[in-house]
Amino acid sequence: MTIDTDRSALRRFLLGLAQGMNASAESVDRISTMMTEIIRAYGVDDIDFVVLPTVILVQSGDDEESRVAIHSATNASFRFDQIAALYELIAQARTASVSPLDGIRRLNEIGAMRPRLGWVTRTVGHAALTTGLALLLAPTWQGVIVAFALGAGIGLLKLVRSPTLQLVMPIAAAFLCAGAVFLLAEVIEIGDPIHLLIAPLVTFLPGGVLTTATVELAAGQMISGASRLIYGFVQLALLAFGILAAGTVTGVDSRSYQPLDAESFLPWWVALIGILVFALGNYLHFSAPASTFGWVLIALIVAYTGQLVGTALLGATVGAFLGAVAMALVVFWIASLRHGAPVQVTFLPAFWLLVPGAAGLVGLTEAVATDGGFADFMTALLSIMSIALGVLIGTALYRLVHRGAEEIVQFAVAPPAAVSEGPRRLLDRLLPWRRAARTHD
Secondary structure (H helix, E strand, O other), X not given: OOHHHHHHHXXXXXXXXXXXXXXXXXXXXXXXXXXXXXXXXXXXXXXXXXXXXXXXXXXXXXXXXXXXXXEEOOOXXXXXXXXHHHHHHHHHHOOOOOOHHHHHHHHHHHHOOOOOOOHHHHHHHHHHHHHHHHHHHOOOHHHHHHHHHHHHHHHHHOOOOOHHHHHHHHXXXXXXXXXXXXXXXXXXXXXXXXXXXXXOOHHHOOHHHHHHHHHHHHOOOHHHHHHHHHHHHHHHHHHHHHHHHHHHHHOOOHHHHOOOOOOOOOOOOHHHHHHHHHHHHHHHHOOOOHHHHHHHHHHHHHHHHHHHHHHHHHOHHHHHHHHHHHHHHHHHHHHHOOOOOOHHHHHHHHHHXXXXXXXXXXXXXXXXXXXXXXXHHHHHHHHHHHHHHHHHHHHHHHHHHHHHHHHHHHHHOOOHHHHHHOHHHHHHHHOHHHHHHHHHO
């Protein structure tokens, strides 16, 4: 194989990896970090790249003989089984243990993977994850039953693979669910109709998109962060429009968009069942590998517990922050284990459990339909910012601890001569930020 052929294959391989990470809802800054590691692993120094949510460019060669590979696509998304297979390939690429040509073939196989579970199971899975979230949000058993039925209907609707339908799917789903909930609210006690709507619409909510956008903006990725932020708000607006249109058709007044009190609430222990059912629903609906179920459940429990404790002690905004910090630490730890799960497989369900997009949908709907909803919408924005900040800090803490552990292990296996460096230089080896601070001084 010639050098040009090798470079061409490596360009296409890198392009496919970045495309797959985009489809896995990975942030641009993390994609860039992993791409840099892979390029170094293959021992090349003349490859550059640009990664955006819908456009990827990879250039190799010098100025006179450079070659560019480009890919543009809409917002495709991978199932959990595809994400797991992709990150297994990425792990091999980070050590250059797979040839570019073999990697390209594997990428094609991952893209063409059929769901591990059948359509009936995936539909039941969507109903289950809807029910699990309803057990956390809905105050009555009647509301949980309604959420299960709506979740099954939306699960069937998502099986239709029509590009035209995909464009209007959020509006259609919001309209159908809202119409059913508003009509049923007149005859049965379901609690707050708007919050009940969150459960069947959860997979359409752009909570992860908005949080990723905020993380990218904080990391200096202005183009991708701003574009994701606008995309997330447009998705929220489409969902809110569907709800408001259903309210107009069914003839509800503005009071139906405000929280309603229920005469009875579900006991506290139902939330534990809700988390378990929500994890099971994600496992079934997204055809996740069997080995990832336990890890997803752990991430959900940690995120919910952190949010619950923080909310009880310091309020909802701080609760979301603590839940995100705890979640980030746990999911990165899980990903570092030999038989763990990829970050995105455990991150995405936990994002939905923290429900930043749900609060945004409630606030936006109430802001348009009532006089007092704007304050709720601003609170939702603060919640999104707190979750994004929690993810940033949790990620930084994990990397700090992980790097410190590696330094300690390296020192433990270092030759005894390292001890003769003296206390000051010894601390510099174990605490890299001391080195950087003294160098800066």
